[in-house]
Amino acid sequence: MGLKVVALAGGVGGAKLADGLAAILAPEDLTVIVNTGDDFEHLGLTICPDLDTVVYTLAGLANPETGWGRRDETWAFLDTLEGFGGPTWFRLGDRDLALHILRTNRLRSGQPLSQIVGDVCRSLGVAPRILPMTDDRVRTIVLTDEGDLPFQEYFVARGFEPAVRGFRFDGAERARPAPGVLESLEEAEAVVLCPSNPWVSLDPILALPGLRQAVARRPVVAISPIIAGRAVKGPAAKMYREMGIEPSPAAFAKHFGGLLAGLVMDTADAALAPDLEASGLRTLIRPTLMQSREDRRELAEATLALAVDVMKERAAR
Amino acid sequence: MGLKVVALAGGVGGAKLADGLAAILAPEDLTVIVNTGDDFEHLGLTICPDLDTVVYTLAGLANPETGWGRRDETWAFLDTLEGFGGPTWFRLGDRDLALHILRTNRLRSGQPLSQIVGDVCRSLGVAPRILPMTDDRVRTIVLTDEGDLPFQEYFVARGFEPAVRGFRFDGAERARPAPGVLESLEEAEAVVLCPSNPWVSLDPILALPGLRQAVARRPVVAISPIIAGRAVKGPAAKMYREMGIEPSPAAFAKHFGGLLAGLVMDTADAALAPDLEASGLRTLIRPTLMQSREDRRELAEATLALAVDVMKERAAR
Numbered sequence: 001m002g003l004k005v006v007a008l009a010g011g012v013g014g015a016k017l018a019d020g021l022a023a024i025l026a027p028e029d030l031t032v033i034v035n036t037g038d039d040f041e042h043l044g045l046t047i048c049p050d051l052d053t054v055v056y057t058l059a060g061l062a063n064p065e066t067g068w069g070r071r072d073e074t075w076a077f078l079d080t081l082e083g084f085g086g087p088t089w090f091r092l093g094d095r096d097l098a099l100h101i102l103r104t105n106r107l108r109s110g111q112p113l114s115q116i117v118g119d120v121c122r123s124l125g126v127a128p129r130i131l132p133m134t135d136d137r138v139r140t141i142v143l144t145d146e147g148d149l150p151f152q153e154y155f156v157a158r159g160f161e162p163a164v165r166g167f168r169f170d171g172a173e174r175a176r177p178a179p180g181v182l183e184s185l186e187e188a189e190a191v192v193l194c195p196s197n198p199w200v201s202l203d204p205i206l207a208l209p210g211l212r213q214a215v216a217r218r219p220v221v222a223i224s225p226i227i228a229g230r231a232v233k234g235p236a237a238k239m240y241r242e243m244g245i246e247p248s249p250a251a252f253a254k255h256f257g258g259l260l261a262g263l264v265m266d267t268a269d270a271a272l273a274p275d276l277e278a279s280g281l282r283t284l285i286r287p288t289l290m291q292s293r294e295d296r297r298e299l300a301e302a303t304l305a306l307a308v309d310v311m312k313e314r315a316a317r
Numbered sequence: 318m319g320l321k322v323v324a325l326a327g328g329v330g331g332a333k334l335a336d337g338l339a340a341i342l343a344p345e346d347l348t349v350i351v352n353t354g355d356d357f358e359h360l361g362l363t364i365c366p367d368l369d370t371v372v373y374t375l376a377g378l379a380n381p382e383t384g385w386g387r388r389d390e391t392w393a394f395l396d397t398l399e400g401f402g403g404p405t406w407f408r409l410g411d412r413d414l415a416l417h418i419l420r421t422n423r424l425r426s427g428q429p430l431s432q433i434v435g436d437v438c439r440s441l442g443v444a445p446r447i448l449p450m451t452d453d454r455v456r457t458i459v460l461t462d463e464g465d466l467p468f469q470e471y472f473v474a475r476g477f478e479p480a481v482r483g484f485r486f487d488g489a490e491r492a493r494p495a496p497g498v499l500e501s502l503e504e505a506e507a508v509v510l511c512p513s514n515p516w517v518s519l520d521p522i523l524a525l526p527g528l529r530q531a532v533a534r535r536p537v538v539a540i541s542p543i544i545a546g547r548a549v550k551g552p553a554a555k556m557y558r559e560m561g562i563e564p565s566p567a568a569f570a571k572h573f574g575g576l577l578a579g580l581v582m583d584t585a586d587a588a589l590a591p592d593l594e595a596s597g598l599r600t601l602i603r604p605t606l607m608q609s610r611e612d613r614r615e616l617a618e619a620t621l622a623l624a625v626d627v628m629k630e631r632a633a634r
Contacts, residue, residue, distance in 0.1 A: 043418050043419070043422045044361075044418065044422035044425055045418070073393075074391060074393045076391045076410075076411035076412050077394065077411045077412065077415050077418075080411075080412040080415035080416075081415040081419065083415075083440065084437065084440050085440060086415065086419050093393075094391065094393035094394045094397075094411040094414075095393050095394065095396075097397075097411075097414065098394050098395075098397035098398040098403065099397075099401070101360050101361065101362070101394075101398070102398065102401055102403050104361055105360045105361035120401065123400065123401050123402060
C-alpha cells in the first residue's frame, strides 16, 4: 500500500498496531514515533520500555505472553541479583540486558538515543523507521493521592494502585523532537494514533514543542484503546475514572480536542458511533482486540482505509 | 589455628591459597588484600577480576574449569550482545553480571569499593575479611613492544602475546590503601604473599604508599608461583624472560628484595633450596600445585608452619 504514514505509539497496543502497519506498508513509508516519557534509570542502566516493546515486536522477538521483554528469555541475572538483595521489581531478562547495557554505554559516551535505536533496528532487521520522540530527557511523573511518582514506580513497582490526580512530563517543554520526527510528520500523508494510553503514552509525545501542531496539519486517525469501558491492558480506564471521566471511545476522542479526523472503535462500542459521527468525527466499527498477528494486520488495514476515506473527503471539499 | 594473618593476593593462584587459609584460620584471623590494578571499565561496568575471583572462590562459587567467573554460568547476555555486534572478548556470564551491575551502580552513587566488597562477602557467606588494596583508581599498564596496553587489553584481548618491557601502575602513588589495609598489617603476626604473578598481582599492592613498609615490619612468607621455570597459569614466566630474567623461585624471591623471610617452593625446584638458604631465606619444599581443595588447605598449612618457624627463629634471636 503506497501511503506515507507516521504512527505515534506507546506500549504493547501501540507496538502491535505498528507491527500491523509494518506488515502492509513499505518500510520507507512507515515511521513510528515512540514515547520515551516512561524511560528511567534503573541499576545505573537507561531503560526505554516503550521503545524496546516496539522494536522487539517488529523484530518478532517480543514475548507473546507479557507483551514486553523478549521471547525465550532466561533469568539467571535476576535470580543472582535477588541473592545479593538487589531490586527485582523491574524484570530484566538476560537477553534483554544486552540492549540495556549497550544503549546505556553508548548514551554515556554521548551518542543520541535516536542513532542507537537506528543501529539496533538495523541489527535486528527492523526495516521501518523507529524514532524516539526525543533524544532529550523527558520523564512522565504521575501525580497521585500518595504523591508524585516517577512513571515506572507508579506502573511497575506500585502496580498502578495509587489514584491518579494528574500528569506531568518533566523536561518536555525544553526537549527537541528527535531528528526525523518533525520531518516525517511533514512528509506524512496520514498520522495514526495507535491504541495506546492517551495520558501516559500519547500525551508525552504531543507535549513536545511543535509536535501537536505538526500532527494537526495532517489527517489524523486513531484506534480507541478503550473497549466497552475497559482498557485491554494497563491503567488507561482506571486513570479516566480517577480523573472523573467515564472511559469510552468518545472520551478518548475528546481527550485530543479537535485533533482526530477519524476513529476506529470496537464493535462493542458501536452504539456510540452515531453521536461521534454527528459531531464530525469519521468512525469505523471493527473488532479491535489484537490477539494474532493477522488481527494486527487487519486492524492496521482498516485504520489506513479510514485514513484514506478522510483524505478523500478532505480532497473533495 | 590461632595466628593473625594477612595474605596479599591476585588472580587464580592467590584465590586458591586464600581459600586454603580460610579453611584453617578463624575468619577474624584472616584478611586478604586483593590487587585492583587489573580492574577496568567495560561496557560502562566496573569489572574487578581479582577481587571477584577471590570472593567467588571463597564462596565456593568459582568455576573450577576456568578459575575465573562462576560455576553453573549461562551466556544468554553475551550471545545476544554478539548479535548486536557488541564486544565479547571479555566473557561476562549472566550470573556474574549481577555483581558487576550492582557494584558499578553503587560505585557511581559514591560508595567505596571496600564497603561494596564487604556487603557482597556477607551476602555470599564469605567470613574472612576481603579488602581491595585501595578504594582509589589504580590501573596496571603493561609496557610492551607494541606500546603501552591497559592490563585487560594485554591479558585477555591480546592473550598476553606482546612482549613485555615493563609495567606502570597509574594512580598508585596517589592512592590511599583501603580502610583496614594498613591496620590489618599492623595487627598481623605474619604476612603471606600468595602464589600470584609478582609483576602484575603483587607489585601493584606493594606500590601503594606505605604498603611495602607495613609489610616489611612483619615476617613475610611467600609461595613461588614459578614451578620448574613455568607459571601454573598466566604470563608470569613469559614476563620474566621478556624482562631478561630466568624464571625460578630464586628469581621470584629476589624480585621482592629483602622482603621475604621464608619461601615455599615446589619439589621440582628442590635443588635451588640450598643456595637460597645460604642467602638467609628459610625455604620449605612441597608440592605446590593446587588441584583439589585439600591441596589448597595443605599448602596453606605448610605456608603457615613456615611462618611460625620464621617467627620462632626471630623470637629466639
